[in-house]
Amino acid sequence: MKYAKVTATAAAGALLFVSTGAQANGEKPDYTAMTPEALAEYLIFEANGIKLDQKTQEGATVKERQMRDELQTICSGGTRATLAGDDLAKVASLGRAGIVKPEGGVKLGDWKKGQELARSGFGFRVGHNNDDHSTREPGGNCYACHQLDPKEIAYGTLGPSLMNYGKLRGNSQAIIDYTYDVVYSPHSFFPCTHMPRFGANGVLTQQQIADVLAYLIDPASPVNQ
Amino acid sequence: MLNKRTFLIPLCLMMAGASAAGDYRPPEDVLAELIEKSGSLYLTQSEQNLMMMADNPASWTVEEGEALFHEPRGPNNVSLEGCDFGKGPGVLDGAYVEMPRYFADTGRVMDLETRLVHCMTTLQGFADDDPAVKSRHGSNSDMMRLQSYIGSKSSGYPWNPPLDHPLETAMRDAGKVLFNRRAGPMDFSCATCHSESGKRIRASVLPNINSPEEWTKAISWPAYRVGHQHVRSSQHRVRGCYWQMRQGQSVAGSDASIALISYWTDAARGQPAILPDMKR
Numbered sequence A: 001m002k003y004a005k006v007t008a009t010a011a012a013g014a015l016l017f018v019s020t021g022a023q024a025n026g027e028k029p030d031y032t033a034m035t036p037e038a039l040a041e042y043l044i045f046e047a048n049g050i051k052l053d054q055k056t057q058e059g060a061t062v063k064e065r066q067m068r069d070e071l072q073t074i075c076s077g078g079t080r081a082t083l084a085g086d087d088l089a090k091v092a093s094l095g096r097a098g099i100v101k102p103e104g105g106v107k108l109g110d111w112k113k114g115q116e117l118a119r120s121g122f123g124f125r126v127g128h129n130n131d132d133h134s135t136r137e138p139g140g141n142c143y144a145c146h147q148l149d150p151k152e153i154a155y156g157t158l159g160p161s162l163m164n165y166g167k168l169r170g171n172s173q174a175i176i177d178y179t180y181d182v183v184y185s186p187h188s189f190f191p192c193t194h195m196p197r198f199g200a201n202g203v204l205t206q207q208q209i210a211d212v213l214a215y216l217i218d219p220a221s222p223v224n225q
Numbered sequence B: 001m002l003n004k005r006t007f008l009i010p011l012c013l014m015m016a017g018a019s020a021a022g023d024y025r026p027p028e029d030v031l032a033e034l035i036e037k038s039g040s041l042y043l044t045q046s047e048q049n050l051m052m053m054a055d056n057p058a059s060w061t062v063e064e065g066e067a068l069f070h071e072p073r074g075p076n077n078v079s080l081e082g083c084d085f086g087k088g089p090g091v092l093d094g095a096y097v098e099m100p101r102y103f104a105d106t107g108r109v110m111d112l113e114t115r116l117v118h119c120m121t122t123l124q125g126f127a128d129d130d131p132a133v134k135s136r137h138g139s140n141s142d143m144m145r146l147q148s149y150i151g152s153k154s155s156g157y158p159w160n161p162p163l164d165h166p167l168e169t170a171m172r173d174a175g176k177v178l179f180n181r182r183a184g185p186m187d188f189s190c191a192t193c194h195s196e197s198g199k200r201i202r203a204s205v206l207p208n209i210n211s212p213e214e215w216t217k218a219i220s221w222p223a224y225r226v227g228h229q230h231v232r233s234s235q236h237r238v239r240g241c242y243w244q245m246r247q248g249q250s251v252a253g254s255d256a257s258i259a260l261i262s263y264w265t266d267a268a269r270g271q272p273a274i275l276p277d278m279k280r
Helices: A002-018 A036-045 A062-066 A070-075 A085-097 A111-119 A165-169 A173-184 A206-217 B004-016 B027-038 B047-055 B058-070 B112-122 B142-152 B166-180 B212-218 B234-244 B255-266
Strands: B101-103 B108-110 B223-225 B230-232 B277-279
Touching: A036 A062, A036 B166, A036 B255, A070 A085, A111 A206, A165 A173, A165 A206, A173 A206, B027 B047, B027 B212, B047 B277, B058 B142, B058 B223, B101 B166, B108 B112, B108 B166, B108 B255, B112 B142, B112 B234, B142 B230, B166 B255, B234 B255
Parallel strands: B223 B277
Antiparallel strands: B101 B108, B223 B230
């Protein structure tokens, strides 16, 4: 779904840089006549910067993966601190539009499965030692950026600590819904955040997100001990 | 966390030989001075590596590279002394900190690896697929030996990649765009992990491109990677980071890889290179 959309936007982008300096006859264009953005696109897609024909786990090729959707394009241009208000509002609305709720509402899943997903960084690597999703499911890698279980010391700090998340915020439906949205598509609340869109990008399924939510919110989870 | 005693010896050495910018200084002294100045968590994260710096296994690789560099080799049976790394044929002192740079003979901006391949194929006459140029990733490859030696001749010199030619500026600016370009299933760009000091991914402290004191260590390749037990290159690091980002495999020697390296070298401008370095 997402990748079809992406291809269309990126194709439009490709036309843009071809007309700003790249020659159609295969000769090297004058790099100095191109904008930095156009040159960067040219270097990736036309000058063999990245091996584009390799297969990806989502059933397409690296070429599609390197193309950007509108949200990625805007967020490549700056941070929440430097981008214009209009851009951030656009990103927030794209973020919101990407959220798909489970039928019958969001419920907490199994915190033990959520724990495994939070620890695992498996999935989506390509080029060499490709991750094989048929042998193992991709993880959410939450520990790369967040503190969660107080007993786990190898946690990253790119994101805020989520230790005692459920203990501090409770387990109301409002908190469950909010947390689902953040994990599914965090840009709805935090435009141009560093956090990946686990749901919108198809990294985690709705069921896996429910399991991760249980790990954060279930009173029995180690995160809340 | 950091044991001060570790640095007593290199610091004494350093003060005795207080050096002007542009002189060779051993990598362990350069690092000790940077730590003293900045106290960065990234620079000090591995006490074990800091203690081992003076016995860096990469110093063997440097020595092997020195012998290879001066030996007549390849179908043309000539040494690399005729290769111009930007400061004239065979001039290596401080050459690497001024790369990538524009070379008139090829009309391209080239990084160290690309320039070396160029000289080995044109000057020495090696075929593109000869293992001497093709095999690039281990301490026992000619490529890593030669890069380590050439790099070591810039240890202590401040990074100073030229921006006089318009192509050098164009590549640097495109490299900045590439560094910030978010794509793939994780929405990552290099900036996701390298734009703030003191942040960690799991237990690894990340270097910040906006802090030249940290960034000079980040880009000081060739470096011995303890986890890999091999000396690795800048090009290998670029490839590894694309892999970690779940993006496609970067092509060594491509203009995209050289643009990225132009930007990352410019970001360390003025800070002394640590060559060869040692990393986790």
